[in-house]
Amino acid sequence: MKKLLKGLNIYLIGLMGSGKTTVGELLAKELEYRFLDTDAIITAVAEKSINQIFAEDGEMEFRQLESDVLQQVSAYLYTVIATGGGIILRQENWSHLRDGMVIWLDVPVNILVQRLKHDDTRPLLKTEKLETKLSSLYQERKRLYQQADIIIEMGENDSPEDIVKKIISTIPSKIKQEKEEINI
Ligand code: S3P
Secondary structure, three states: OOHHHHOOOOOEEEOOOHHHHHHHHHHHHHOOOOOEEEEHHHHHHHHHOHHHHHHHHHHHHHHHHHHHHHHHHHOOOOOEOOOOHHHHHHHHHHHHHHOEEEEEEEEEHHHHHHOOOOOOOOHHOOOHHHHHHHHHHHHHHHHHHHOOOEEEOOOOOHHHHHHHHHHHHHHHHHHHHHHHHHHH
């Protein structure tokens, strides 16, 4: 698989709580790739939590940091990159995402609610009722997430290992398809 990918980066996109970090770490191990997480790099660079960045500097500043970090990590090869849920919002980010293979972890909102009900690290979820907020983010962002190269729909009982298996079994056909498109 590593040979097949030829170093192509893999970007995991999807809503908060969709498992990008957990799945990404496992996937990287499986592919013998490096693993990076844009949120983790942002907090390391800014030396503050995402909550603090939103509260002290505002969402615009966070989005700028996110774009800067994405630009930097896109220079790597052989890397699985877990992105923040809002990375798909800026058009300029897509030029970097498109350099790799983009995978949307599509997880039903009811599962996200279960996973995030005790979470206090996501500033966007502090305002409204959790389910209402996640449902509206899902609706607003769906058409952007759908621009991924691969869409992995998560079933109720899928473990992170199951998701990694699904991804790994889908990648070869996707690479073949892309080669065919280039040859046309
Ligand atoms: C956000 C998702 C978060 C983080 C920030 C904003 C979003 O990342 O980047 O709180 O806009 O969906 P995760 O998707 O890793 O939770």
